[in-house]
Amino acid sequence: MKKVMMLGILLGLVGCKNLTDLRGNGPDYTLISTKTVDSVAECMLYGWQSQRLMDGSAINTFIQPYPGGKTLYTEQYTAAADVVEAQGKTEVKLYLPSWYIRERFKAITERCI
Structure with a gap:
């Protein structure tokens, strides 16, 4: 039973093979900010790096x-974000395929907006 549970946890943590695969499914969330691309991306980077x-x-x-901004991504592509300038604002497209970090990374990103 423990082996089955561990397998389930590991499968939940596994990300996509690359950013193209991740982007191919479309973003899980799209957020808009009046802050600059650099400001939002750096805030997200620090927040994401602080997680365990x-x-x-x-x-x-x-x-x-x-193109037009920055991309953030985690090892194994369990999360990624495209942070780009769009019509004078900053658009964040969040790709969060991993259930384990989805809500935490979304909350961090919302604080950076």
């Missing part, structure tokens, strides 16, 4: 350029 997995290890989070 169930075993207590850090959730490695990265940021890279993206």
Whole structure:
């Protein structure tokens, strides 16, 4: 029974293979901000990096350029966000396939908006 439970937990933590796969399913949430792209992206980066997995290890989070803004993503692509300038505002498209971090990462992102 413990093995079945662990398998279920591991499957829930597994992300997509790459950012293209993640984006292919469309965003889970789209948020708009009047703050700059850099301000929102840096706030999200710091917030996401402060989170921990169930075993207590850090959730490695990265940021890279993206056309019109920045992309944030976690190791194993358990979460990602495209933060871009759109019509004078900042648009955040959140991709959160992992049930384990979905609500926490959404809340952090909302605080950065």
